Ligand code: HEM
């Protein structure tokens with residue numbers, strides 16, 4: 231009986247140790263979901279992050295087939311700006327380069343730096359949508375009362391699945407002054423990629 | 425078989441109770457599984473009343489359209505705190521309490537495997553909930569962004585988020601320690617001749633629940649830690665401006681959240697699987713398939729989380745996958761319901777209070793399962809999402825499911841705990857009062873949801889007035905019924921007809937071989953038990 235009890239104690243310790251290791255690994259797993267999520271989104275465009283394509287990549291054009299690109303712009307409630315697309319939609323030929331503009335105005339008494347974050351819907355389409363030039367690549371400073379035209383140049387890839395006929399490009403502008411330097415740095419690193 | 429401990433020997437040897445004297449020694453420093461079980465149950469009951477009081481405030485405000493009693497922000501604090509307290513303070517600790525009391529008795533173990541840790545895992549809880557409840561008295565009030573803690577909303581409510589995060593950490597540590605204890609107890613502490621497939625179903629469902637807890641509570645801890653660092657340490661996990669993504673939080677949260685709902689229901693499956701055979705006087709139908717169905721549900725619960733996120737804008741493939749995977753859960757769940765019904769088929773049934781609550785469980789939980797399958801359909805969930813329909817769904821599965829399971833277990837085992845039979849007439853009154861009122865409370869919410877009433881709002885358009893009034897009336901009645909339950913329990917603990925060791929004539933299981941009340945120490949001698957006394961002792 232003595233022997234059985236000490237065996238039990240040993241086994242219990244073992245279960246305890248293994249379980250604790252599993253618990254710690256699962257905390258790690260929770261954090262690992264962060265990069266995993268980014269990678270999956272990059273590959274699949276699941277959360278509307280757009281694809282990468284340089285102007286030189288423009289190859290065949292799929293003439294005779296057009297898709298509608300809609301433009302949308304909003305500001306985060308912390309940013310005292312007005313922001314809207316100049317043109318609400320456009321018929322485009324896949325594979326061809328287009329440009330349009332957004333108009334932003336600082337309606338506050340102060341100079342404010344903003345950062346735009348883009349997103350494309352439907353998500354399946356986002357990897358076929360590339361911006362070759364965009365005001366969202368860098369931060370934007372508007373002095374008090376200043377109004378600015380913000381250009382964006384983009385291509386819809388001719389590989390776009392045929393069943394997608396309408397795309398929406400949407401931007402949300404955030405207030406950079408309200409962010410700490412650490413957040414800004416992290417943001418800048420990520421925005422360069424999108 | 426000469427050294428079998430028959431039930432007489434098991435009890436005689438240990439009649440001399442060495443209960444420590446004095447409050448501190450007996451309760452604060454206890455390592456006894458029965459005392460700790462009692463502490464958990466009392467704590468859970470107290471939280472049930474506190475969370476219930478908040479629900480009464482919610483139903484009071486919703487009795488009529490317009491703002492009558494509370495400010496909108498306070499209303500949102502109530503919905504948030506109600507859910508957090510009920511999930512983490514009432515339902516989960518109540519099941520851990522049942523596990524502490526019953527698992528060692530059911531497998532012939534002298535105590536839980538790690539008694540000192542057991543003491544810790546309980547005594548952390550009062551601290552966790554003091555932290556959480558203290559936010560009610562702070563400037564800015566308690567968390568009001570919903571129990572799901574979605575950013576950015578949850579980060580906009582002042583400093584209560586720090587208290588919320590630390591409280592969740594503590595609850596998580598407590599649950600993980602409790603789960604480790606359950607696993608170690610079941611794996612190592614069984615009497616030597618009790619095999620895994622001799623174990624009662626309550627023990628099985630708890631074993632599987634414990635694995636779920638260890639797998640997902642740490643993920644929740646990680647998620648809330650990220651909230652904390654986003655709020656205070658300049659990270660941007662969920663901050664779009666900083667390159668993060670708020671939807672990421674939803675994925676991490678529901679990776680925890682969906683298994684969590686099964687953590688709250690699997691032990692209830694176990695409880696009714698003990699009770700129904702007893703009062704049908706027939707062995708459980710399909711014991712082994714019950715074990716496999718439980719394991720299947722647990723496995724599937726890890727791969728369906730995004731059915732809570734059909735409206736965030738997933739791609740079609742994702743919506744389809746999560747829709748089919750979710751509907752698959754209905755299969756093992758259906759196996760269980762079939763087995764309960766088959767157990768009753770041609771049984772000589774009697775309808776004592778535990779059986780009544782179990783029957784209500786089977787019927788009403790199934791209603792909740794049906795609304796679940798409806799919401800699993802991605803295209804229609806776009807309409808149901810964030811309406812009262814989902815509120816109706818999860819209250820059917822959680823109140824008439826998990827909570828009814830706990831109440832059934834309390835009536836079933838309280839004679840063993842206290843040594844007294846509860847008053848059957850009062851028990852039946854409690855049952856009918858609860859069952860009628862809970863349906864008046866939650867059934868109309870299906871209609872409210874289908875008609876478009878959003879959840880988590882203090883005021884609503886007048887076309888919803890009638891159903892809300894019914895729902896509130898049912899709510900007050902259900903609340904009162906639970907106050908009556910306190911009285912029934914209190915009366916049973918204080919006195920009443922003496923319970924025999926066997927208590928229920930159709931009951932099988934080692935817990936019925938020890939006297940009532942169960943002595944402070946049981947199964948102290950390491951040795952085989954009489955398998956004939958177990959429901960699945962010989963074959964199944
Ligand atoms: C056949 C089984 C089930 C299915 C198919 C199912 C399906 C669903 C779906 C699709 C949702 C999301 C609805 C929405 O947000 O629009 C949901 C929510 C929920 N379910 Fe279930 N469910 C099932 C069983 C359960 C069980 C057993 C429990 C708990 C014991 C449960 C608790 C919940 C909770 C708490 C929520 C709401 C979470 C929140 O947003 O606050 N469900 N269920």
Ligand SMILES: [Cu+2]
Pocket residue numbers: 681682685728729731732
């Ligand atoms: Cu779920």
